[in-house]
Amino acid sequence: AQSVSQHNHHVILSEAASLELGCNYSYGGTVNLFWYVQYPGQHLQLLLKYFSGDPLVKGIKGFEAEFIKSKFSFNLRKPSVQWSDTAEYFCAVKGGSQGNLIFGKGTKLSVKP
């Protein structure tokens, strides 16, 4: 069965700092990988996704993630965070072409203005 591990529970940064949130997954076959974001008081929204091809994927709001197959990782990055990026970020994996989506426990990001 697939599982997802997010390394950081809470990250606090100042505006303009660079961000990297770790995500590792466990699954033996082909995976589809996602990052979702939940802003305060809002529902989960898709940030970016990886299915195949270029392992560096770009999402909304300047976020990107790199799939490293040998490390079973899909880390999220942003060169310069803004106060409005304060939210909770969830990494998720779907094994194969069908099936359910499994989430990590999430990383809360707080950006100080």
Next chain:
Amino acid sequence: GAGVSQTPSNKVTEKGKYVELRCDPISGHTALYWYRQSLGQGPEFLIYFQGTGAADDSGLPNDRFFAVRPEGSVSTLKIQRTERGDSAVYLCASSLEGGRSPLHFGNGTRLTVT
């Protein structure tokens, strides 16, 4: 367009009671998912429908939990003999099909069992 709609947004019930939570997916989405999210945790998978049938119900914690989607659109999550440990936010999501399409989430139903 309209997103995923969940009702009620909040539900308070007494221990031992029966509750129903409703989800209206985005029109045309054939896949529908239920998740449960407790404080400080990620969404926990419960069940996934493809059309009218449950394609994967391996996440349902026990036989007190049941979900239906009789016409392949609206879904109802049913919880019998509620327990305080069932308190959580119940999330519904839909997607175009069960493959690579991303999930679109509703705002959730916050269930509190007293």
